[in-house]
Amino acid sequence: MKxxxxxxxxxxxxxxxxxxxxxxRVKLMEMGLTKGKxxxxxxxxxxxxxxxxxxxxxxxxxxxxxxxxxxxxxFEQKTTEKV
Amino acid sequence: xKIALLGNPNTGKSSIFNLLTxxxxxxxxxxxxxxxxxxxxxNIDKEQHELVDFPGxxxxxxxxxxxEVVYNVLSDKNNDNYPDLALVVVDASNLERNLLxxxxxxxxxxxxxxxxxxxxxxxxxxxxxxxxxLQKTFPDATIVESNARVKSGKGRINDAISNVKKRTGHSxxxxxxxxxxxxxxxxxNTVSKRFSKIESIDFTQxxxxxxxxxxxxxxxxxxxxxxxxGYLIFAVVLMVIFQFIYEFAGIPMDIIDxxxxxxxxxxATQLPAGxxxxxxxxxxxxxxxxxxxxxxxxxxxFFFIAVLEETGYLSxxxxxxxxxxxxxxLNGKSVVPLISSVACxxxxxxxxxxxxxxxxxxxxxxxxxxxxxxxxxPVYTLLIxxxxxxxxxxxxxxxxxxxxxxxxxLGTISALLVAWVLxxxxxxxxxxxxxxxxxxxxxxxxxxxxxxxxxxxxxxIWDAGKVILAISIILWAMATYGPKNNMEQAGITAExxxxxxxxxxxxxxxxVASAKLENSYIGIMGKTIEPAIKPLGYxxxxxxxxxxSFAAREVFVGSMATIYAVQDDGEENIPLIDxxxxxxxxxxxxxxxxxxxxxxxxxxxFAMQCMATLAVVKRETxxxxxxxxxxxxxxxxxYLAAWITFIIAx
Numbered sequence: 001m002k003x004x005x006x007x008x009x010x011x012x013x014x015x016x017x018x019x020x021x022x023x024x025r026v027k028l029m030e031m032g033l034t035k036g037k038x039x040x041x042x043x044x045x046x047x048x049x050x051x052x053x054x055x056x057x058x059x060x061x062x063x064x065x066x067x068x069x070x071x072x073x074x075f076e077q078k079t080t081e082k083v
Numbered sequence: 084x085k086i087a088l089l090g091n092p093n094t095g096k097s098s099i100f101n102l103l104t105x106x107x108x109x110x111x112x113x114x115x116x117x118x119x120x121x122x123x124x125x126n127i128d129k130e131q132h133e134l135v136d137f138p139g140x141x142x143x144x145x146x147x148x149x150x151e152v153v154y155n156v157l158s159d160k161n162n163d164n165y166p167d168l169a170l171v172v173v174d175a176s177n178l179e180r181n182l183l184x185x186x187x188x189x190x191x192x193x194x195x196x197x198x199x200x201x202x203x204x205x206x207x208x209x210x211x212x213x214x215x216x217l218q219k220t221f222p223d224a225t226i227v228e229s230n231a232r233v234k235s236g237k238g239r240i241n242d243a244i245s246n247v248k249k250r251t252g253h254s255x256x257x258x259x260x261x262x263x264x265x266x267x268x269x270x271x272n273t274v275s276k277r278f279s280k281i282e283s284i285d286f287t288q289x290x291x292x293x294x295x296x297x298x299x300x301x302x303x304x305x306x307x308x309x310x311x312x313g314y315l316i317f318a319v320v321l322m323v324i325f326q327f328i329y330e331f332a333g334i335p336m337d338i339i340d341x342x343x344x345x346x347x348x349x350x351a352t353q354l355p356a357g358x359x360x361x362x363x364x365x366x367x368x369x370x371x372x373x374x375x376x377x378x379x380x381x382x383x384x385f386f387f388i389a390v391l392e393e394t395g396y397l398s399x400x401x402x403x404x405x406x407x408x409x410x411x412x413l414n415g416k417s418v419v420p421l422i423s424s425v426a427c428x429x430x431x432x433x434x435x436x437x438x439x440x441x442x443x444x445x446x447x448x449x450x451x452x453x454x455x456x457x458x459x460x461p462v463y464t465l466l467i468x469x470x471x472x473x474x475x476x477x478x479x480x481x482x483x484x485x486x487x488x489x490x491x492x493l494g495t496i497s498a499l500l501v502a503w504v505l506x507x508x509x510x511x512x513x514x515x516x517x518x519x520x521x522x523x524x525x526x527x528x529x530x531x532x533x534x535x536x537x538x539x540x541x542x543x544i545w546d547a548g549k550v551i552l553a554i555s556i557i558l559w560a561m562a563t564y565g566p567k568n569n570m571e572q573a574g575i576t577a578e579x580x581x582x583x584x585x586x587x588x589x590x591x592x593x594x595v596a597s598a599k600l601e602n603s604y605i606g607i608m609g610k611t612i613e614p615a616i617k618p619l620g621y622x623x624x625x626x627x628x629x630x631x632s633f634a635a636r637e638v639f640v641g642s643m644a645t646i647y648a649v650q651d652d653g654e655e656n657i658p659l660i661d662x663x664x665x666x667x668x669x670x671x672x673x674x675x676x677x678x679x680x681x682x683x684x685x686x687x688x689f690a691m692q693c694m695a696t697l698a699v700v701k702r703e704t705x706x707x708x709x710x711x712x713x714x715x716x717x718x719x720x721x722y723l724a725a726w727i728t729f730i731i732a733x
Contacts, residue, residue, distance in 0.1 A: 023267070023514060024514070024516060025267075025271060026144065026267055026270045026271045026274060027141075027146055027516070027518060028518070029271060029274045029275060029278070030141045030142040030144075030183060030274055031141060031180065031518055031520075032179065032180040032278070034274075034275055034278045034279070034282075035275070042301070042304075043304065043305070043308060045308060045402050045403050045405065045406055046308075046309075046310035046313065046314070046403060046406075047406040047407070048406075049405075049406045050402060050405055050406065050517055052304075052308075052402065052521060055180070056177065056179055056180065057176070057177065057208060057210065058176075058177045058180065058520060059300070059304075059520070059521040059523075060518065060519070060520055060521070061398070061401075061402050061517060061518075061519045061520075061521050062516075062517055062518050062519075063405070063409075063516065063517045065516075066516055066517065066518060
């Protein structure tokens with residue numbers, strides 16, 4: 001089931017499905033947010049925004065607005081063999 | 084040979100730059116952007132090379148106007164800065180993302196050196212990269228491993244530069260040429276193609292689950308971005324920094340102050356009297372002193388800012404403050420400039436450079452001088468002592484202290500309000516975004532910090548110092564000269580009066596100085612603007628001090644002392660505050676009442692009475708437009724607020 005990254009709870013692993021077309025899409029991709037990438041939501045700032053995610057072992061912080069452009073799927077252990 | 088230094092942010096790029104060039108660096112301009120062009124000299128085997136440090140970027144395609152310089156230079160072989168060799172710093176602990184920019188640069192067909200940095204961190208994170216695979220993927224690249232933190236690799240990087248491989252025409256993504264700067268679809272395609280190719284190659288030797296969560300960094304993060312502890316720790320950090328600045332900046336500042344005035348007096352006794360000596364001893368030497376006096380505060384603030392940045396803590400501050408600052412048109416990164424300005428707006432404005440979004444940076448620069456800096460303290464304390472009665476409110480709060488607090492609060496609130504207004508006014512096509520990497524915590528590298536502090540001081544002295552010196556000489560000339568006969572006449576009259584009153588030498592000098600100031604160009608200006616400042620409750624003497632204190636706010640106190648040297652009764656050494664208190668208007672009412680005093684304090688909260696800050700704003704925005712707008716809007720605010728205060732209070 002697709003949902004937006006901005007709605008994902010801390011500590012959850014997700015797979016990037018797509019990024020909404022926008023000026024920012026290419027910038028998000030350049031940060032490593034490409035289709036199929038497994039990321040984890042780490043924590044959020046006190047007001048719930050911005051949020052910090054783990055991409056390949058580095059931590060990226062992004063605003064809620066930016067995260068809402070990213071559609072993700074829950075990551076399940078068994079589908080991970082190749083990732 | 085011209086060498087371009089490229090790389091992602093947080094890869095230790097500037098450490099590599101410092102490692103290779105040491106202190107042989109200088110700062111210049113890239114045309115059209117506000118980022119500095121840092122150039123260093125690199126000597127390898129008696130051959131001199133020029134190393135240019137480009138802004139850290141994640142790709143060749145710019146995120147912001149200032150990052151365009153990377154694209155503009157590298158996409159145009161005829162550009163003056165087009166390099167003969169590209170030195171790309173790559174973070175070995177985060178290969179995948181770093182290889183995007185590297186592969187883009189590699190495909191430009193320039194001789195390319197990959198500096199594989201942070202090799203120690205990669206090993207620690209269990210991310211052993213496979214050098215052979217890397218070399219096989221980029222056969223034309225010369226690869227060196229480095230670890231700038233412990234200064235290893237300089238010799239190897241130099242060797243790699245002198246023995247760089249010739250290009251054979253090999254590309255990483257052959258079908259991908261450089262996209263147009265505005266063609267986002269093309270850029271998206273190449274980015275995803277490059278990444279899928281990078282991902283398809285296994286660069287690591289050992290497959291292992293790596294997650295930022297398990298590292299020490301994440302344990303620190305739990306506390307440092309916590310909704311209570313996070314802010315509390317930030318507040319404590321700030322308190323420590325300000326304690327240091329107030330405790331220690333004053334000592335060198337006093338020494339600088341007295342050395343320059345000693346130098347002036349000494350020169351005055353050594354040189355023949357005349358216009359040239361006056362210019363030197365009263366204009367130039369104090370002018371230089373007025374530049375140098377800022378160094379201790381700039382140095383200390385940038386020392387602390389650099390430590391916070393080097394350790395990685397600064398990104399956490401940005402993280403917890405971003406949401407709070409955003410509605411005001413500011414950014415989490417605006418917090419440090421604003422807070423620094425409580426000590427001094429100069430380092431505050433200079434620290435705004437880290438804000439990549441141009442609109443947010445401009446707003447930060449524009450409102451930063453509204454924060455009450457330490458130069459306002461002497462003005463505030465004099466005026467508070469003058470018009471605010473001692474006593475307590477509600478039984479325990481000191482009234483004078485309360486007013487002082489109110490002035491600081493007024494400055495801070497207006498800074499935030501003006502930011503909000505500017506957010507509505509300034510139009511931009513760039514949409515602000517954060518996308519900030521949170522680097523792992525590290526011990527600061529003291530060498531880097533030293534170079535940062537030195538560079539800030541140098542930029543301030545050479546770039547802003549010229550403007551400050553020029554204005555202070557103009558101000559001095561205006562206070563020293565006037566329509567010829569008037570001033571001489573006033574001096575003679577004053578001397579005659581002094582003899583009549585039987586004053587001693589010192590008081591006579593003061594009386595003469597005061598009479599001359601009254602008839603100087605500044606005195607005349609003060610009188611000319613009197614009708615304009617009358618609604619605020621000021622007379623021409625205050626007007627004169629307002630003009631002279633444009634040099635720096637604290638000059639107000641000295642200026643008032645000169646102008647109130649007038650003594651009618653021949654009594655000696657009356658403190659300035661009593662002289663001001665005794666000052667009467669023509670109708671016999673006192674000049675300094677609660678209303679006029681408060682109005683003057685409010686004026687100083689808002690007015691841009693600091694040429695040094697203006698000079699720095701000009702330096703940082705690379706145009707006179709912004710400092711002039713700033714001078715204008717702060718002047719209007721100051722006038723209106725002081726006027727309203729005067730009406731309400733009287």
